[in-house]
Amino acid sequence: MAILTxxxxxxxxxxGHVKSSDDLIQLDLAMPGDGQDPEGKSNPxxxxxxxxxxxxxxxxNLMAKNAGKKVESTTTAHVSLNKDEKDDGVKISVKLEVEVSGVSQDEAExxxxxxxxxxxxxxxxRGNIDVDLDIKAV
Structure with a gap:
C-alpha cells in the first residue's frame, strides 16, 4: 500500500515543460548542449x-535521531549524465556530499x-547507477 503518490x-x-499534478512545480526544460538558451529552464x-x-x-537526520545524536546536516546531490560505452548512449551517476555538525567524522561516516x-x-x-558518497563532519 502506498504511503504517498x-x-x-x-x-x-x-x-518541453513539466508540471506536478497540484501545479506547485511548473518548469520549462532544456536539453543540455542543444544550442537552446538554458537560462530559467531546468532538466531531469x-x-x-x-x-x-x-x-x-x-x-x-532520522538515522542520527535514532542514534540519539543531535545534528545539523546539508546534503548536495550532483547528478551527472555520462557516456555509456555499453550501448553508445548515456547514463546517470550521483555524488552525494553531506556536511554535518554535532558528531565526529567516524560517527558521521x-x-x-x-x-x-x-x-x-x-x-x-542501488545496483543500477554509480552513487559516490562523501561526508565531512564540521
Missing amino acids: SSATAKNGRN EQLFAAGYSACFDGAF ELLKKAHDFCPYSKAT
Missing part, C-alpha cells in the same frame, strides 16, 4: 538531484552508511 507530467520531453537531472538530496538528508541503506532513493538506485 506524487504525480508530474512532462510534455515535449527534454525541450536537476529535478532528480533535488529529490535525492532532500530524501537522503531526511534519512540521514557510520550515519552515512545507515542513511544510504535506508533512503528510498538509494534503494531505488
Whole structure:
C-alpha cells in the first residue's frame, strides 16, 4: 500500500515543460548542449538531484535521531549524465556530499552508511547507477 503518490507530467520531453499534478512545480526544460538558451529552464537531472538530496538528508537526520545524536546536516546531490560505452548512449551517476555538525567524522561516516541503506532513493538506485558518497563532519 502506498504511503504517498506524487504525480508530474512532462510534455515535449527534454525541450518541453513539466508540471506536478497540484501545479506547485511548473518548469520549462532544456536539453543540455542543444544550442537552446538554458537560462530559467531546468532538466531531469536537476529535478532528480533535488529529490535525492532532500530524501537522503531526511534519512540521514532520522538515522542520527535514532542514534540519539543531535545534528545539523546539508546534503548536495550532483547528478551527472555520462557516456555509456555499453550501448553508445548515456547514463546517470550521483555524488552525494553531506556536511554535518554535532558528531565526529567516524560517527558521521557510520550515519552515512545507515542513511544510504535506508533512503528510498538509494534503494531505488542501488545496483543500477554509480552513487559516490562523501561526508565531512564540521
